[in-house]
Structure formats: structure tokens, C-alpha cells
Amino acid sequence: MKSKILITGLLLSAAIIGGCSAGGSGAKDTMDHSKMDHSNMSEEEMQQMNGEMESSEMENGHMSHTNPLALNDSTGENELALPPLLKPQEGEENIYTITAQIGETEIFDGIQTKTLGYNGSFLGPVIQVNEGENVTFRTKNELDETTTFHWHGVDIPGTGDGGPHNYVEPGQSKDIKFTVNQEAATLWFHPHPEGATAEQVYQGLAGLIYVEDARSKTLDLPNEYGINDFPLIFQDKQFDDNKQLNYKLAHNEDGAIGDTLLINGTINPKLTVGQEKVRLRLVNGSNARNYTYRLNTGDEFQQIATDGGLINKPNKLREITLTPGERAEIIIDFSKYDAASDIALLNESGAILLPFTIDEQKSSNPSNIPTNLNDYMVTDEERKLPVSKKLELFGMGNMVAINNKQFDMNRIDFTQKQGETEIWEIYNKSDMMGGMTHPFHIHGTQFKIVSIDDQEPPASEQGWKDTIAIDAGETFKLAVKFNNKGVYMFHCHILEHEENGMMGQVEVN
Numbered sequence: 001m002k003s004k005i006l007i008t009g010l011l012l013s014a015a016i017i018g019g020c021s022a023g024g025s026g027a028k029d030t031m032d033h034s035k036m037d038h039s040n041m042s043e044e045e046m047q048q049m050n051g052e053m054e055s056s057e058m059e060n061g062h063m064s065h066t067n068p069l070a071l072n073d074s075t076g077e078n079e080l081a082l083p084p085l086l087k088p089q090e091g092e093e094n095i096y097t098i099t100a101q102i103g104e105t106e107i108f109d110g111i112q113t114k115t116l117g118y119n120g121s122f123l124g125p126v127i128q129v130n131e132g133e134n135v136t137f138r139t140k141n142e143l144d145e146t147t148t149f150h151w152h153g154v155d156i157p158g159t160g161d162g163g164p165h166n167y168v169e170p171g172q173s174k175d176i177k178f179t180v181n182q183e184a185a186t187l188w189f190h191p192h193p194e195g196a197t198a199e200q201v202y203q204g205l206a207g208l209i210y211v212e213d214a215r216s217k218t219l220d221l222p223n224e225y226g227i228n229d230f231p232l233i234f235q236d237k238q239f240d241d242n243k244q245l246n247y248k249l250a251h252n253e254d255g256a257i258g259d260t261l262l263i264n265g266t267i268n269p270k271l272t273v274g275q276e277k278v279r280l281r282l283v284n285g286s287n288a289r290n291y292t293y294r295l296n297t298g299d300e301f302q303q304i305a306t307d308g309g310l311i312n313k314p315n316k317l318r319e320i321t322l323t324p325g326e327r328a329e330i331i332i333d334f335s336k337y338d339a340a341s342d343i344a345l346l347n348e349s350g351a352i353l354l355p356f357t358i359d360e361q362k363s364s365n366p367s368n369i370p371t372n373l374n375d376y377m378v379t380d381e382e383r384k385l386p387v388s389k390k391l392e393l394f395g396m397g398n399m400v401a402i403n404n405k406q407f408d409m410n411r412i413d414f415t416q417k418q419g420e421t422e423i424w425e426i427y428n429k430s431d432m433m434g435g436m437t438h439p440f441h442i443h444g445t446q447f448k449i450v451s452i453d454d455q456e457p458p459a460s461e462q463g464w465k466d467t468i469a470i471d472a473g474e475t476f477k478l479a480v481k482f483n484n485k486g487v488y489m490f491h492c493h494i495l496e497h498e499e500n501g502m503m504g505q506v507e508v509n
């Protein structure tokens, strides 16, 4: 699968380079446009878009994430930063204040980088909530531009979801009240304003939401924050000569890709752990980069959760891939190693993402991971439901579309009844050169993967999901239910594809 994607990427690069040397109009011929009905674009506009796409590809000197810029190896010189845990407002048990603000952050020693953050200069806190709890998220915009507060993976009424309709102007504040209505999970939040999502996330707006439930609290899983339970927010950045986050420099129509990895905002991170089982909550918070995580030793680890909840049984893996927006929780058993061990988390091309230091003095928790974690299942009833919504993802660069349409805030693409499960069929249509993987996300719900090309999904995806990696040519069937009403986005989570119109709206009533 991956080699196929790499080969098509290389072919596409070759075709585009060929097109450039032949006079610069080659790119449009590398895509099968004849079958694409761009009802909202004229032929002239399409050609112009192609030209822009081609020049931006060439300026960046790389061919999107099918063959991305290499990432740096972490030198491990900085201990990983941990996002602060957000306390409720004084005297107000369930009110959490989240302020989007402008700041400066010392990412490089002695250098201030202009950044954005929630309740701080860069990234955001962890909001901890419990299933059944009535909470208020008191959002404040102290930026000098419009933003929204989108709760990625949260089962929430549409008016509070923070899609492009729910904007908060500079200086404004808005309370979002809702009842937490979902299982224990690692969720996240980020802005979603029309036209500025990709840049605001890139500049640092992203935070975490942990949900706990009655079951998760009784399970003997590592849960001591910063001791044996760590969030890891992976983001690749491109710094300019002044060590600033220059979005224009990193921008690419197929997604901003950087050569420098930050985890929780830390450059060259290392993580010190005890000789015990450690839970890592992996969050792909990058605009466009995919990560396939593995250990340098080739050793197994155990996956315990997908995007939206615990999976039924720990899943032994040697690698796991997350596309932008996706999360997974894994447990690494460090009791097998000692202070002399050389152990690190790598990506698919061998870049050192996170070296580990083992501190034998650190208290160790001898817990055994429970064998039963959840009772997730796709029911027979759900399997028998007919497909009632069909979506076709197609294109690349500026030319991305869903069902041949680009996003229009004034157009509702689908309707669905509150509380009713429907089968959504999502097909990623290949182009002549193959195509690319699109991480497909639906707001306001956690859904189930019923099948991938009519087969059972792999164990790593048998759990609640809100974002799925759909490779070119693949068809996913999803059982989708909205528990609340409102208008929700569905889109590609390569943020530049979303900005380029690879997004639609479903109205739930």
C-alpha cells in the first residue's frame, strides 16, 4: 500500500517537473479532469488554479506528503513540555475559561518566536471532563482576527461545535454549555474559521480535552499525568532564518509540511520515564504530515484507544499510522529496558521523533494492562443498513472537492435526523497518477467503521473514530449518528485541503 503511494507520488513529481521544463502547463494533464464536473468553476478558473498549484509545488521544492520533506532527528536536548491541566474557574465547578491569545515563545534558546496559544503563548491546556457532566467552555478571543473554537471529536450541539458559522470576533467572549455525552477519550480543540484555520493551527492554536467515564476510572491503566500518562502533540514546522513560524514559507496547496518536529511545542524533545508501563496519547496535530510510529528496537507496543474511546482489547502492534486529526493511545512497557537502553520513537523513514531516557529511580507501577477495556461493536442492525449518503473525494492541491463541489457556507449538502444511524459511503477516487490519502473528519460525532472495501477494518480501527485515513481507491462505510442537532462540517483534515474547499455540511434536525 505505502509503496504504491510512494511510486505514484514519484511519478506525479516526475510528470510535474516534466511539465515545467516543457513550458509550465503540464500539471493539468496529470489529472483526470475529464470526469470531474466543477460546477462552480469555469475552465479558465481551473487552469489558473492548476498554474498556481504547479508553481507552489515547485517553489516548495517538494511534492506534498506523498514524498515529504524529511524531518529532523530529535537530539533529545530538551525535556518534553507538558500542557498544563486546566482548572475550572474559581468557585465555579464546571466553567472552563479558554482564551485564544497572541504571544511569544522561546522554542529556540534565547530566541522569541511569535506564536498563538490558548491561555498561554503556544498550544493550550488539557481540559478534563467527565461523562455526564454539565460543562461550560467560556471562550474568549484576544487575537486580532476572527477565530472559532472547534471541539474535535466532541458530541456537541451544532451551535457550540465551533465550525465556521460559530465565529468569535476579537474582544468577544462566548459561553458553550453542553453535557458530556461520550466515552473516555483523548480529544482536541483548535480553530476553524473560514479561510484561516490552517494558519491559526500552524501558529499554535491547539489544545486537548480528556474525557473520563465510570469505566475508565476503574480500569487499571497508567493514568498519572506526566508520570506514566503523557499527551504527545506532533506538529511539523518550517522556521525561517529568524526562527519565526512563517506560514507562507511552509504553505503548500496539498498541506503545509515542515522539516522541524515539535512535540507539545518542544523542539528536540526527550521524555524521561520510569521502568514501567507508560501510556502515550498520540495526537497528530500537524496540518498535513502523516506519521507511522514505531520503536527503534522494533519491539511491540499495545494500542488501547482510537480517536474517540478505548478499544475492546489491547492491540499488539509494531507500528501505527496517524494522519492529521487522528489520535491513538498506546502503552509501551519500559520495564523491559534500563538506563543503558537506547530506545526512541521513530517515524516511517527512521527520523528520531522522541528519544526516551529511563530513570530507574522513578517510582514504578507494576500494573498489568487489563485484557478487557470496552464493549464497542458494530451491530448486525448497523451492518444491514443500506448506504444512504455517498461521498466521493477527489483531487489535489487547489482542485480538491467532495462530490465535485467545493465548500459553500450557504449550501447544506446533506440532512440527517437526530439520533438516527445512517451509513455513509466515502470513496476516495483515484486519478490517473494514483491519488492521495485524505484524512476524512466529521464534526459533532464519533462514528464506527463498518467496512473498508467491504472488509472488516483492522483491529487498530475497531473503535470510535472521528477521522479516518482514506487511501486513493478505497471505499469506507461508516455508521454515523448525531446525538445533537445543528449544522456540522465534514472535511479533509489536511488543513489546506479543507481551506481549498474539500468540505461540506450536514444539517441534523
Ligand SMILES: [Cu+2]
Binding pocket: 400, 437, 438, 439, 492, 493, 494, 497, 502
Ligand atoms: Cu485531502
